[in-house]
Amino acid sequence: MRYEQFHQRSIDDPEGFWAEQAQAIDWHVPPRTILDDSDPVFRKWFVGGQTNLCHNAVDRHLAERADQLALVAISTETGITREISYRELHREVNAFAATLLELGVTRGDRVVIYMPNIAEAVFAMLACARIGAIHSVVFGGFASHNLAMRIDDARPALLIAADAGMRGGKVIPYMPLVAQALAEAEHPPAKVLVVNRGLDPAYVPVEGRDHDHAALRAAHLDADVSVTWLESNEPSYILYTSGTTGRPKGVQRDVGGYAVALALSMWAIYDVRPGQVMFSTSDVGWAVGHSYNVYGPLIAGATSILYEGLPTSPDAGIWWRICERYGVRTMFSSPTAVRVLKKHDAHWLQDADLSQLQYLFLAGEPLDEPTAQWIGDALSKTVIDNYWQTETGWPVLCLMPGLDMKPVKPGSPGLPAPGYRLRVIDEATGEDAAVGEKGVLVIQPPLPPGCMSTIWGNDERFVAGYFSHFREPLYSSLDWAIRDADGYAFILGRTDDVINVAGHRLGTREIEEAVATHGDVAEAAVVGIHDELKGQVPVVFVTLKPAAAAGSVETVGAALQQCVCDQLGAVARPAQVHVVGLLPKTRSGKLLRRSLQALAERRDPGDLSTLEDPAALEEVRRVLAGPVAA
Ligand code: ATP
Numbered sequence: 001m002r003y004e005q006f007h008q009r010s011i012d013d014p015e016g017f018w019a020e021q022a023q024a025i026d027w028h029v030p031p032r033t034i035l036d037d038s039d040p041v042f043r044k045w046f047v048g049g050q051t052n053l054c055h056n057a058v059d060r061h062l063a064e065r066a067d068q069l070a071l072v073a074i075s076t077e078t079g080i081t082r083e084i085s086y087r088e089l090h091r092e093v094n095a096f097a098a099t100l101l102e103l104g105v106t107r108g109d110r111v112v113i114y115m116p117n118i119a120e121a122v123f124a125m126l127a128c129a130r131i132g133a134i135h136s137v138v139f140g141g142f143a144s145h146n147l148a149m150r151i152d153d154a155r156p157a158l159l160i161a162a163d164a165g166m167r168g169g170k171v172i173p174y175m176p177l178v179a180q181a182l183a184e185a186e187h188p189p190a191k192v193l194v195v196n197r198g199l200d201p202a203y204v205p206v207e208g209r210d211h212d213h214a215a216l217r218a219a220h221l222d223a224d225v226s227v228t229w230l231e232s233n234e235p236s237y238i239l240y241t242s243g244t245t246g247r248p249k250g251v252q253r254d255v256g257g258y259a260v261a262l263a264l265s266m267w268a269i270y271d272v273r274p275g276q277v278m279f280s281t282s283d284v285g286w287a288v289g290h291s292y293n294v295y296g297p298l299i300a301g302a303t304s305i306l307y308e309g310l311p312t313s314p315d316a317g318i319w320w321r322i323c324e325r326y327g328v329r330t331m332f333s334s335p336t337a338v339r340v341l342k343k344h345d346a347h348w349l350q351d352a353d354l355s356q357l358q359y360l361f362l363a364g365e366p367l368d369e370p371t372a373q374w375i376g377d378a379l380s381k382t383v384i385d386n387y388w389q390t391e392t393g394w395p396v397l398c399l400m401p402g403l404d405m406k407p408v409k410p411g412s413p414g415l416p417a418p419g420y421r422l423r424v425i426d427e428a429t430g431e432d433a434a435v436g437e438k439g440v441l442v443i444q445p446p447l448p449p450g451c452m453s454t455i456w457g458n459d460e461r462f463v464a465g466y467f468s469h470f471r472e473p474l475y476s477s478l479d480w481a482i483r484d485a486d487g488y489a490f491i492l493g494r495t496d497d498v499i500n501v502a503g504h505r506l507g508t509r510e511i512e513e514a515v516a517t518h519g520d521v522a523e524a525a526v527v528g529i530h531d532e533l534k535g536q537v538p539v540v541f542v543t544l545k546p547a548a549a550a551g552s553v554e555t556v557g558a559a560l561q562q563c564v565c566d567q568l569g570a571v572a573r574p575a576q577v578h579v580v581g582l583l584p585k586t587r588s589g590k591l592l593r594r595s596l597q598a599l600a601e602r603r604d605p606g607d608l609s610t611l612e613d614p615a616a617l618e619e620v621r622r623v624l625a626g627p628v629a630a
């Protein structure tokens with residue numbers, strides 16, 4: 001079917017459209033009502049339907065694909081690869097679910113999972129889903145304060161952790177961080193289930209608090225834990241957003257709508273069918289990990305590849321050899337990861353036999369054209385940008401090669417995904433922006449299945465944060481966009497990333513793109529700082545390519561000012577240009593502009609708990625104290 005018809009039907013007849021899509025999953029009790037939008041903000045999908053994510057991801061496939069691989073968990077840190085069939089996955093998940101029950105976890109209880117990207121994290125998630133417990137996975141790279149904040153918000157009955165993770169060959173003990181977080185939290189769980197990988201010799205179980213996963217697993221290896229059927233709108237999990245713009249929000253997801261949306265996205269967007277292989281390089285701690293390392297591929301009866309390690313270790317060919325080995329059809333990664341690979345020779349990508357690989361999907365941050373171009377050329381595969389948010393759980397903008405592939409337009413994440421009624425709204429007038437004009441990207445309610453139900457425990461923040469920006473109750477993405485005449489959207493940055501120079505509103509992203517056209521620039525971050533005369537002026541931070549000409553640090557400032565003036569006009573001329581070795585980013589690879597801006601204005605950089613590498617901020621401080629490149 002053509003994309004246009006498919007999407008139009010999802011808008012014109014949402015109930016008919018989603019009733020059909022709902023047939024892709026198993027229902028214990030079919031839904032009574034497909035959509036209840038009596039309250040447009042708190043809409044409900046598949047009301048009265050009873051289902052279970054674990055059943056749909058695991059049990060359902062036993063009849064036809066018990067011996068097919070469900071999960072391949074590869075660690076280049078420990079050197080261990082585990083190939084797990086659907087039959088084995090079923091056994092592990094049952095043992096894990098029995099363990100949770102023994103530890104007193106029941107339906108509706110929260111379980112915080114603080115683990116590296118390993119198979120047990122997946123077992124833990126699925127086991128929670130099986131018994132109706134609500135998991136909240138906290139990215140294993142977060143420090144104790146982040147963990148404590150999330151514990152206090154979710155108030156879990158149990159914490160599941162590993163003794164340690166590994167990164168670049170270095171063991172990172174988790175249990176000291178767990179201990180600190182439990183001490184800091186006001187509502188710490190009494191019990192910790194520890195998956196002891198034997199990586200941290202210093203780990204000693206805490207009497208009365210810690211429970212050993214291996215022992216409990218052995219005791220329950222033949223357990224048969226019946227599935228707890230949940231009403232479609234009950235919470236399945238809580239996942240906190242990256243915290244790029246402020247305090248993370250606990251995104252609450254439902255059960256039935258999520259399963260149906262993922263099932264549709266797997267074939268229509270990612271073009272992965274039962275028995276095929278998907279490799280997402282994400283961590284289970286992120287939204288992509290939840291949807292496309294765990295639930296999506298498994299609901300589809302596909303094989304999911306989970307990877308613990310660096311993209312460049314043992315060398316930059318590792319991901320592509322994995323693609324060859326397992327016949328990966330669809331790969332999913334981030335622009336940040338591609339930029340890391342780009343520092344290495346393209347031959348690493350070409351040495352592997354990639355004949356099975358069809359697509360590389362990238363998401364999570366803007367995909368700049370040089371990066372897209374480089375990886376597209378290096379792989380000779382279709383590179384597809386897709387835009388979404390933790391809140392939506394699956395793409396908002398994408399191309400749909402499994403249905404009807406439309407041309408890639410560089411710089412655009414594509415067209416609205418099914419069920420999304422997208423509009424671009426002029427911020428000042430609240431009216432729809434004309435083609436080619438910039439506005440706020442919004443979703444006209446009802447949000448399609450799969451999108452967040454609310455912010456955990458905070459309906460008011462959900463309404464105030466997302467639905468209160470315009471006269472009508474529209475869901476604001478908080479991102480700027482324009483749409484072209486073919487309906488393709490271009491994301492221009494976040495609505496709080498705007499610089500107001502003498503009354504001209506400039507997107508930081510536009511200036512960054514202008515700067516990035518200079519051949520020596522590897523990456524750029526632009527912020528606005530206070531200026532007595534103009535209100536705000538742009539300040540540029542750049543990293544240079546390793547091959548940048550000697551002496552460019554001295555000359556690049558003036559050259560970049562010129563680049564910006566040529567492309568955007570003199571009003572956008574950067575007041576300062578700073579060359580740094582590293583830009584401050586969140587753990588999920590997003591630029592922390594708010595901290596850069598604070599430092600450039602000599603203010604406190606604020607909450608740094610999501611910062612990836614404190615050295616980046618130190619360097620910014622140092623550079624700001626020294627001479628300015630322009
Ligand atoms: P927080 O909401 O806590 O500040 P965050 O917005 O970074 O954090 P995520 O949900 O992980 O948390 O990120 C979603 C955001 O990432 C989008 O709103 C958008 O700004 C950006 N983004 C994601 N994919 C793309 C893409 N393909 N192109 C451009 N921007 C993207």
Ligand code: MG
Pocket residue numbers: 241389
């Ligand atoms: Mg956000």
